[in-house]
Amino acid sequence: MRNKNNRLIIIITKVGEWIFNLFILHFLFFLYSFRGLFLFGIFPSFAAQVVVLNKWLRKSEDSFNMYHCYRNSWHKYFSLSNKLGYTFLLVYIFLVFDLRINEQFINSIAIHYILLLLIVLTTFIVFFSFITMIRGQYGYFDTVKQSFYISLSVPIYTVATSVGLLLMFELLTTFIFLAVFFGIPMMLLPIVWFTTEGIDKAISRKELQKN
Template sequence: MDTSGFMGGLYRLFDWISKMALLNLLWIFFSVLGLGLFGFFPATAAMFAVMRKWIYGEDDIPVIRTFWTSYKREFIKSNLLGGIILAAGIVLCADFLFIQNVADESLSLLYAPLLILVFLFVSMAFYVIPMFVHYDMKIGQVIKNSFFVMILNPVSTFSMVVGTFGICFALSYAPPIAILFSGNLIALIVMKFSSKSFDKVHAKSQMFLQEQ
């Protein structure tokens, strides 16, 4: 039995687990540091920025420094983006609840279309932060392109939605584990499928340009 290979694999496993746990602790700490409301979106963007580097093979990056650099650089812009998404989500939820509880039958006809709109919005929102950290775009472009990528990649979108709700469901049975593994696992799934979608769209665009 090759014990050196086994020990090497075990070391890499524990190294990955410790990095993931550190990333989640940073995400929680810097979310709180920004008073929650103002810290959540920069901390989430920073977490996704670190995860993106890992997915593309940059395993040896300094986690704390990379996180902090992204947190500072994107603090204002990520809060603006997050504020827009949050406001749109609140409006949609308010409209949905209003129509759901209204007695007017003419307005109740809007229930199904609004439900579809809410589903599309939630699906698009999964791509917003990955798009934000993957490309250097203006906020409007991030939102617009997130929608198009979502439409063009239904399998990845479905996988992200199911994976995220699956993690949340599993963690609901073990809340203490969420301190070390919650946002990081969601970021891993979302960034992994988003990266595949971005690469696929990029390959298609390159192929289209070559054909012109």
């Protein structure tokens, strides 16, 4: 009985720690986004979120100072994350604009599906870009290139990321209080989890091919 009670206490403590840490992580996102005047702070904040979540999920460090890790990651990836983030944003704007132009003036089914395919491929690259940047310590072009290769080489994990993100979005829109207090890290959790697993799978395949 005592062992069961101890296990229950440990589980409750762990759950409480996760809830508290997710709340703090959510708060830090807005704090550091504001620090970068939002325009230059949002994408570094996303990168910092990914770093912290990656450490938690991989248990690469038993204990670390979340605030210091977040702050250091925000500064470390400030330039590269903004370059990647605004590149993807401009690509999305360009593709959606072309989609609207096609619908209103050209009305070509072939162009419509090509643009949709490009939007999907861009989304797959976005899924893997931040974790690839962090795990591989790549520069701008190598991050984009590797994210594209990995997203296509492990399609199961790419699809799982998409499904996980949609399910999490449905959860947060159903329970609004979760979105208000924990929304950002919860939305990123399935992305970080499945893309990390996908990268590990891609690396193991590459090592097997070498051997």
